[in-house]
Amino acid sequence: MAITMDKLIELLNMDLELEYSAAIQYINHAAVMTGAAYGSIIKELKVHANQEIGHALILSDQIDYLGGSPSVKVGPVRISDDNVQMLEQDLAGEEDAVSRYKARIEQAEELKEFALAQQMRAILSVEQEHAMDLKQALGR
Numbered sequence: 001m002a003i004t005m006d007k008l009i010e011l012l013n014m015d016l017e018l019e020y021s022a023a024i025q026y027i028n029h030a031a032v033m034t035g036a037a038y039g040s041i042i043k044e045l046k047v048h049a050n051q052e053i054g055h056a057l058i059l060s061d062q063i064d065y066l067g068g069s070p071s072v073k074v075g076p077v078r079i080s081d082d083n084v085q086m087l088e089q090d091l092a093g094e095e096d097a098v099s100r101y102k103a104r105i106e107q108a109e110e111l112k113e114f115a116l117a118q119q120m121r122a123i124l125s126v127e128q129e130h131a132m133d134l135k136q137a138l139g140r
């Protein structure tokens, strides 16, 4: 089934809500995570939080440009009191983001929205880096 602009805007709004929730989740996890062994990943989570906000800025601009209205809803936020479980929650979010942005690049290209596709590629490469950071912290 061919993608339509309305459907693409709806999907970009879902991505936007999940960027807001990722930022909130990283801010929470960086604050509650404890232990000297986690010092470097805690710093990394704070960097991720800011990058997710950057993605939200890009998505909001793109949605507006395409004629949609950018969502201000926030997707689900997962919390835990266990360091490893928090990192697993963050990794699951990043793996979901990677697969969503891969689909979004194809959908943008199908509609010949090449500048949007380029922006989605830039976000995808950052999400892949986030996933790698988390895998490394989890010893994988």
Ligand SMILES: [Fe+2]
Pocket (backbone or CB within 6 Å): 019, 022, 051, 052, 055, 097, 123, 127
């Ligand atoms: Fe992101």
Ligand SMILES: [Fe+2]
Pocket (backbone or CB within 6 Å): 022, 048, 052, 094, 097, 126, 127, 130
């Ligand atoms: Fe991310």
